[in-house]
Amino acid sequence: MLKKLLPIVLALIGTGAGVGAGLFLMPANGDVPDVADNAVVKSDGLHTAADSHKSDPHGGEGNEYVKLNNQFVIPIMGAKRVEALVVAALSLEVSGGASQTVYAREPKLRDVFLQVMFDHANIGGFEGSFTSGDRMEILRSALLDAARSVLGSDVQDVLITEIARQDA
Template structure:
């Protein structure tokens, strides 16, 4: 009798644990509505008379801009109680005015130093703990990196792109 019930009990426990984990790990809603706000719902279109979807083509950087990928990845230790508990590896690119690629490469050592300081500061305040890819945390990091890039390259920099980021726990 127990041999027949055991698989059913295990399946129910596993399903319950999966649902519970899904609810617990679900990200917060992307947008909060103000109390009393009315949500506008677009009208439903008739599929027979709907316009065909527009094709989007990635045309690269905006006119007058170019992307400069920094040569090496950035490795940032995540510390806890004077011990390294993880390493974060990130690849960065800088969006600059056209024709300034050589300036970026000429100033890359200083730029890397500034970026590393921002990344270390971010790690020290717990920015790489938990869900470190959360939009708010990434926005804070991007702003810090952009400020650092502008301190080295001036107004030629319009954005810093985090093209890859990964955390490896030790």
């Protein structure tokens, strides 16, 4: 009988301890961040997403981040065949309200971005230690120039959010 009762008692004690800890650790003044307010927690405290733009290094209060819909696949050619594939995902930091323009011009953006990445691959930019700071800065700078040729000065930065190389 004790063997059947012990797991139930332990479960009730564990549940009670969890509820008690939750009540004990709950903020007293009700400063619980609301997910609907897009709160962002930083190491120096609680800031809302609107506050995070004020510390933007580009000085662009109200900038938006636009993730391009699909990844970019860049073949790395050898002498006679594809030796590897590089897959990259990009986002753009644009002035507030420019996200619709980005989506409207996305086909042209994808075209110029692919051309930049093909050129980067052809000069050996994706060989060896392709994620080193210098190589990534060269690629980012070329992508930023290409983005500005399509969207103008609304583009603040190009962010490489994912990049991977798969050897064949």
